[in-house]
Amino acid sequence: MSDRAVVPGAPGASAGILSPQLAFRLALLVFAVLGAYVLFAFDQHGISNDEEVQHVYGRLLLDFYASGFADRSAFAYKNLYLYGGLFDLIAAALERVVPMNVWDLRHLLSAGFGLLGLAGTWLLARLLMGEAAGLVALALLALTGAWSGAMFTHTKDVPFATTMVWSLYFTTRFASRLPAVKAGDLVGLGIALGCAFGLRVGAVFAVFYLGVAVLAAAWLNGADLRARFAVLRRAVLALLPSAVLAFALLGVFWPWAVQSGGNLVKAMTTFSRFSFELYTILDGAVMKNGEVPGHYLASYLLVRLPELFLLGVALALLSALRALPGLFASEEGRSATLRWLPVTLAAAFPLTYTLLAAPPLYNGIRHFTFLLPPLAVLGGAGLVATAARLARFPAMRVLAGGVCALLAVTHLVTLVRLHPYEYVAYNGLTGGLRGTEGRWEQDYWGDALREAAGLLNARVAAEGAAPRTWTVAVCAESVQGAAWLAPGLEVTRDWRAADFFLSPTHMDCDTAVKGEIIGEVARESVALAVVRDRRMLVGADREPRPPQ
Numbered sequence: 001m002s003d004r005a006v007v008p009g010a011p012g013a014s015a016g017i018l019s020p021q022l023a024f025r026l027a028l029l030v031f032a033v034l035g036a037y038v039l040f041a042f043d044q045h046g047i048s049n050d051e052e053v054q055h056v057y058g059r060l061l062l063d064f065y066a067s068g069f070a071d072r073s074a075f076a077y078k079n080l081y082l083y084g085g086l087f088d089l090i091a092a093a094l095e096r097v098v099p100m101n102v103w104d105l106r107h108l109l110s111a112g113f114g115l116l117g118l119a120g121t122w123l124l125a126r127l128l129m130g131e132a133a134g135l136v137a138l139a140l141l142a143l144t145g146a147w148s149g150a151m152f153t154h155t156k157d158v159p160f161a162t163t164m165v166w167s168l169y170f171t172t173r174f175a176s177r178l179p180a181v182k183a184g185d186l187v188g189l190g191i192a193l194g195c196a197f198g199l200r201v202g203a204v205f206a207v208f209y210l211g212v213a214v215l216a217a218a219w220l221n222g223a224d225l226r227a228r229f230a231v232l233r234r235a236v237l238a239l240l241p242s243a244v245l246a247f248a249l250l251g252v253f254w255p256w257a258v259q260s261g262g263n264l265v266k267a268m269t270t271f272s273r274f275s276f277e278l279y280t281i282l283d284g285a286v287m288k289n290g291e292v293p294g295h296y297l298a299s300y301l302l303v304r305l306p307e308l309f310l311l312g313v314a315l316a317l318l319s320a321l322r323a324l325p326g327l328f329a330s331e332e333g334r335s336a337t338l339r340w341l342p343v344t345l346a347a348a349f350p351l352t353y354t355l356l357a358a359p360p361l362y363n364g365i366r367h368f369t370f371l372l373p374p375l376a377v378l379g380g381a382g383l384v385a386t387a388a389r390l391a392r393f394p395a396m397r398v399l400a401g402g403v404c405a406l407l408a409v410t411h412l413v414t415l416v417r418l419h420p421y422e423y424v425a426y427n428g429l430t431g432g433l434r435g436t437e438g439r440w441e442q443d444y445w446g447d448a449l450r451e452a453a454g455l456l457n458a459r460v461a462a463e464g465a466a467p468r469t470w471t472v473a474v475c476a477e478s479v480q481g482a483a484w485l486a487p488g489l490e491v492t493r494d495w496r497a498a499d500f501f502l503s504p505t506h507m508d509c510d511t512a513v514k515g516e517i518i519g520e521v522a523r524e525s526v527a528l529a530v531v532r533d534r535r536m537l538v539g540a541d542r543e544p545r546p547p548q
Contacts, residue, residue, distance in 0.1 A: 018131070018132045018135070020130065020131040020132075021131075023130075023131035023132045023134065023135045024131050024135075026135055027122055027131070027134060027135045027138055030135070030138055030139065030142060031115070031118070031119070031138075034115060034118065034142060034148075035115065037148075038108070038111040038112070038114075038115065041111075041152065041419070041420050042104060042107045042108040042111050042152060043101070043104040043107070043108075044420040044450070045107050045152045045153050045420055045447055045450065046153070046445070046446055046447045046448065046449045046450035046451075046480060046484070047103050047153075047446075047449075047450070047477075047479055047480045047483055048153045048154070048155065048445040048446070048447070048480075049444075049445060049446060049476060049477055049480070050156070051103070051106065051153070051155060051479075052477055052479045053077075053078060053080060054080070054087075054088050054155060054156065055088060055091060055092065055102065055106065056077065056080075057074060057077055057078075057080040057083075057085055057088050058085055058087075058088025058089050058090075058091050058092035059092045059095075060073050060074035060077055061074045061085045061088065061089045061092070061255070062089060062092045062093060064255065074255075074256075075255075075256045075259075081256040082201075082266075082267045082270055082271070083156070083199070083200060083201075083254070083267075084197060084198040084199045084200060084201075084250070084253050084254035084257070085198070085253055085254060086159065086195055086198035086199050086253040086254075087109070087110070087113070087155055087156065087159045087199060088155075089253060090109065091105065091106045091109055091155075094109065103483060106155055107152040107153060107155075109155075110151060110152055110153065110154070110155040110158060110159065111151050111152050113151070113158055113159040113162045114147065114148070114150075114151025114152075114158050114162065115151075116162045116166070117141075117147070117151070117158060117161055117162035117165055117373060118138060118141055118142060118147075120162060120165040120166045120168075120169055120373065121137050121138060121141050121165055121373040121376050121377060122134045122135075122137060122138040123169055124137075124165060124168060124169045124172065124343065124373070124374075124377050125137035125138070125376075125377045125380045125381065127169065127172060127173065128172070128339055128340065128343065128377065128381065129380070129381050129384060129385075130384075132384050133377075133380045133381050133384045134380070135380075136312070136379075136380035136383050136384055137376045137377045137379065137380030137381070138376075138380075139380075139408065140306070140308065140309045140312060140376045140379045140380055141372060141373060141376040143306050143308070143309070143408060143411040143412060143415065144304075144305060144306055144309060144372060144376070144425075145304075145414075145415055145418065145422035145423050145424065145425030146304050146305075146364075146365055146369065146372060146423060146425070147161075147369070147372050148415065148422055149415070149418070149420075149421065149422025149423030149424070149425065150366075150369065150422075150423040152420075153423070153445050153447055154366060154369060154423070154445075156199065156200070157366050157367065157369040157370075158369060159199055160196065160199040160200050160202065160203075160369070160370055161369045161370035161371075161372065161373060163192055163193075163195040163196035163198075163199060163203070164192075164196055164203070164205070164206055164346070164370040164373070165370070165373035165374065166188070166191075166192040166195075167189060167192035167193050167196055167203075167206040167209075167210075168206065168209065168342055168343060168346050168373075168374060169188075169192075170185050170188040170189035170192055171189065171206070171209055171210045171213055171342045172213070172339065172342045172343065173185045173188075174186070174189060174210075174213075174214075174235075174239075175210075175213035175214055175216070175217045175338060175341070175342065176217070176335075176338055176339050178214070178217040178218070178221055178231055178234070178235055179221055179230075179231045179234050179235075181234070181235075181238045186238060186239070186241055186242045187242070187245070189210070189239075189242045189246075190241065190242035190243070190244070190245030190246045190249075191245065191246075191249065192206075193206055193207070193210075193242070193246040194245060194246035194247070194248065194249025194250050194253075195249060195253070197246065197249075197250040197253075197254065197257070198249055198250055198252070198253030198254050199253070201257075201264060201267040201268050201271065202271075202370070204268065205346070205349065205350060205370075208345075208349070209342045209345045209346055209349075210239075210342075212341065212342075212345060213338070213341055213342045213345075214232065214235045214236075214239075215232070216337070216338055216341055217231065217235065217338055218231040218232035218235065220334045220337070220338055278362055279362075279507060280292060280296075280361070280362035280363070280441065281438075281439065281440060281441060281507065282296055282299060282300075282440075283299065283439055283440065284438060284439040286507075289360045289361060289362040290360040292358065292360065292361050292362075293358060294354060294355045294356060294357070294358035295355060296354065296358070296361050297351060297354040297355075297361060297365060297368055298351060298354070298355060300364040300365045300440075300441075301351075301365055301371070301375075302429060303426050303427060303429050303430045303440065304364060304365055304425070304426060304427070305375070305427065306407070306411040306425075306427055307407055307411075307427050307428060308379075308383075308404060308407040308408055308411060309375070309376065309379050310379075310427070311379075311382075311383070311404075311407075312378070312379025312380060312381075312382040312383040313375055313378055313379045313382060314382065315379075315382030315383060315385070315386045316378040316379060316381050316382030316385070317382070318382070319381070319382055319385045319386070320344075323336070343374045343377050343378065344378070346371075346374035347371065347374040347375050347377075347378055350368055350370075350371055351368075351371065354368070362441075362444075363441060363444045363445075364440070364441045364444075366444075383404065386400070387400065387401065414432065417523065417524060418433065418523045418524065420447070421443060421447055421448060421523055421528060423445075423447070424436075424442055424443055424523070424528070426440065432524060433523060433524045433526050434524055434525060434526055436526070437526060441506065442504075442505065442506045442526075442528065443504045443505070443506050443528045443529065444504075444506050444507075446476040446477075446480050446504045446506075446529070447528075448504060448521040448528040448529035449474070449476060449480050449481055449484070449502055449503075449504060449529055450483075450484045451521045451529065452502050452503075452519060452521050452529040452530065452531050453481055453484035453485050453502060454484065455518075455519030455520075455521070455531050456472070456485070456489065456500055456502065456518075456519060456531045457484075457485065457486040457489070459518055459519060459531070459533075460486065460488065460489060461486065469488055469489070469490055470488060470489050470490075470499040470500060470535075471489075471490060471491075471492040471494075471497060471498045471499050471500070472485060472489050472490065472491050472492065472498060472499065472500045472501070472502060473491070473492055473493070473494070473495040473498035473500070473501045473502070473513065474491055474501075474502045474503070475501070475502070475503035475504065475509040475510065475512055476502075476503070476504065476509075478491045478493070481502045495512070495513055496542045496543055497542070498513070498534055499533075499534055499535050500515075500531065500532065500533060500534060500535075501513050501515055501530075501531070501532040501534055502529070502530075502531055503529060503530055503532075504528060504529045505527050505528060505529060505530060510527075510529075510530045510532075513532065513534065514532070514534065514537055514542075515532030515533055515534035515537060516532060516533045516536070517530050517531065517532055517533075518531050518532070518533045519531030
């Protein structure tokens, strides 16, 4: 199979929609806008629930290397050793040389990974279907709050998703070119896989996609078993340097994983049955995270993805069904099958796994954020392919384009109205954010606590000098409030004695104690966090009570 099968625009389905030059320039404009958005928004976000322990883990890994491998406390710190430390190690190293708030630094770094993930999605869609598809896939992912809003605070999930889409990009290039082999593909694949494993053991998904793609390439490129085995042998030998590079990076970013041959397996088996006492909500039903039904992830994808995104994925599925009879009937069909196999696997396999295995899940789609880029590629392809088929019906094509543009603008307006909490965006199937109250996960990361702390700071300052230090209880990790409180306010774990109470409204945490609501962080008339004044309460009213 020639290189021509994988160069941008080769399939030609996007011809006539936008000129490749215009689509490319528009994509660059989108990246410029996104870059400006990151610089504008990175210092407006609160600290996520897991962020403090993750950053401590990064510092401990840095100590491990600074001590000449003598300080091994990183491998006994909570359960963080079960994760790779790529992001946290970089953040801890930057903390020592960059003079800025460490949490803002982490959010800027995470957003940088988010931009790289958008770039990988764009490149993958270009590779498969040309410039127009690349632009549309980029727009779909950027308009998805679960990515463009989450990329600041989901400092494990978004970087991992980014490494996964880049591994998918190089897997597609490598498999589609076989039996030809390009050194750049091998280096890129090794780096992407090594970095993916340097974040989570879930990178085994990427290895699976690569293995299936290579087997398919060997089968489709050989006339008989001997020829197929020759292609397979060439692919395996070519991948050995990539494997060495990936393993070396894995060792750097996740040293615990290479200290014993069974540690990777231990991490995989631990997370396959990982469950603890945490509640989640699914369409109004509250349940333990270990008791969620198999359709939990699918349901959350259905309500979290923008309508235009869902439309694109549905059209991609219809296009695939139309093309199914001719996939193996010609050389062109076999080439298309091989090109699209990795991204199709990446979108379908994890979703199928959750449907069948019903693993413990919570926080909606957070743990499967890596599904969003391949789904965006398919969504972009579905929209572009449909637009190409409508070329025979100009009026219908203009109407469809107008509807898509209107949907895109609607999604953008929604994100602007939610700013900086774009990650809580829901589509119209729930009635938007307003329809999620008591039914779906909202601000599970406590992002709005930073703004809530600012409201409390302003209220206390307006009262004048405090006669003493006021205590503040936080329905979250202490640092999520303490990092933003003004002098004269300190976090206490004694909720009964607290003078003030900061809480996200997620899972009714704000109802855990009494007190007058003196501040509220709200978007679209939905409260995301509240500030309660408890100073006037006495006796039993000071007692905390479980959330409803």
